[in-house]
Amino acid sequence: MHPIRFLPLLLALLAPALPALAQPAAPPAPAPAAAPPPDLPAWDRLTPAQRESLIAPMRDRWNNAPPLQRQRMLQHGQRWQAMSPEEREKARRGLRRFEHMTPEQREQARALFGQMRGMSPPQRDELRERWERMTPDERRDWVRDNPPPAKPR
CATH class of the missing domain: 1.10.287 (Helix Hairpins)
Known part of the structure; x- marks a missing residue:
């Protein structure tokens, strides 16, 4: 039998599916949310190579x-x-x-922290409240008069 003779039979079988094939493709499904990171083992279950990769930067x-x-x-x-x-x-x-923070905000935070370090909790609260009431110019003046502690070397 010649293959062309099967064409009517093939078309008859495919006829119900033809309208679906003519439809525009459905929009792609949204990308799934980022997968959560894999459960990583406790320290004791890390391989020696994994432990070394974590410790090496600290050792250096x-x-x-x-x-x-x-x-x-x-x-x-x-x-x-x-x-x-x-x-x-x-x-x-x-x-x-x-x-x-911006560099200026960091300097202010260091200065505030340095001043608060030796204070009692009520004194820290009072300084924090006073700081919040200050204008930006007043804060700059305060930092100039109360510089942050020197960075340790």
Whole structure:
């Protein structure tokens, strides 16, 4: 039998599907939301290579730091370990906020923090309220008169 003889049969079988084939293509489905990061194992379950990739930058930083900076790094690590999860989250939020500040805002934050460091909680609250009432020019003058502490080396 010649293949052309099958054409009517083939068309008869495909006829119900032809209108659907003539329809414009459906719009593409929206891209799925970004997949959540994979569950990563606890430290004890990391491979030695994974641990090394995490520790290496800190090792280099430690080895290149002068003794006083090493002392501060160790103190910071010990302080972090002593923090509650809520305190750690508060510190992370503060760091994110600091990273988005302008250089002038950072200098002001350092100056305020430096002044508040030795104050009692009521004194800190009073300074914070006074700061919020200051104009930008008054804040610049205040920072000039109360510069941030020198950065440790």
